Amino acid sequence: NAGVTQTPKFRVLKTGQSMTLLCAQDMNHEYMYWYRQDPGMGLRLIHYSVGEGTTAKGEVPDGYNVSRLKKQNFLLGLESAAPSQTSVYFCASSWDFYEQYFGPGTRLTVT
Amino acid sequence: AQSVTQPDIHITVSEGASLELRCNYSYGATPYLFWYVQSPGQGLQLLLKYFSGDTLVQGIKGFEAEFKRSQSSFNLRKPSVHWSDAAEYFCAVGSNSGYALNFGKGTSLLVTP
Numbered sequence: 001n002a003g004v005t006q007t008p009k010f011r012v013l014k015t016g017q018s019m020t021l022l023c024a025q026d027m028n029h030e031y032m033y034w035y036r037q038d039p040g041m042g043l044r045l046i047h048y049s050v051g052e053g054t055t056a057k058g059e060v061p062d063g064y065n066v067s068r069l070k071k072q073n074f075l076l077g078l079e080s081a082a083p084s085q086t087s088v089y090f091c092a093s094s095w096d097f098y099e100q101y102f103g104p105g106t107r108l109t110v111t
Numbered sequence: 112a113q114s115v116t117q118p119d120i121h122i123t124v125s126e127g128a129s130l131e132l133r134c135n136y137s138y139g140a141t142p143y144l145f146w147y148v149q150s151p152g153q154g155l156q157l158l159l160k161y162f163s164g165d166t167l168v169q170g171i172k173g174f175e176a177e178f179k180r181s182q183s184s185f186n187l188r189k190p191s192v193h194w195s196d197a198a199e200y201f202c203a204v205g206s207n208s209g210y211a212l213n214f215g216k217g218t219s220l221l222v223t224p
Contacts, residue, residue, distance in 0.1 A: 102147075
């Protein structure tokens with residue numbers, strides 16, 4: 001039982017490049033979330049999903065898109081990366097949208 | 112909207128000493144409250160949660176927290192800290208009207224020998 005996994009663990013992008021972060025969970029959770037963590041800012045919600053085929057905006061959605069085509073996967077896309085998107089990205093999943101289980105994170109640097 | 116304040120950015124305690132990390136929330140109704148711990152380079156792990164009932168909740172790794180409505184607080188405590196407790200601690204609040212958790216900015220705990 002791997003829990004929540006994230007791919008890749010590290011990535012360096014140049015401004016304007018695009019990329020997709022993959023989150024996978026094997027706990028059959030309905031709810032999935034993408035957060036970003038910045039020093040002194042705690043975690044801020046980017047987007048979330050309440051089930052397969054659904055997505056919704058969180059606190060800081062601008063510059064990101066998401067998709068949940070399969071229940072176990074939640075993808076976060078950056079269409080045109082900016083230095084302000086340098087951050088650590090965490091995916092989480094939950095049964096009941098409260099007890100969230102977190103992945104190990106993806107450290108993204110945009111130069 | 113609900114919000115969380117963790118007044119202490121950094122705390123240093125000696126190994127074996129007691130610990131209290133402060134968390135204050137702002138929410139009109141009964142909040143759902145959580146404490147998470149993040150070890151260096153790791154994701155977040157749930158320590159404990161409060162939804163209702165007994166205001167003193169026990170968690171993993173010997174931690175406990177007390178919900179005090181009159182003070183809008185949910186402080187995390189441990190009687191005797193171990194060196195392995197050094198980590199970042201986050202308080203979070205949720206509600207029954209939304210899906211998101213609002214996290215505090217975190218308290219970094221350093222444990223000295």
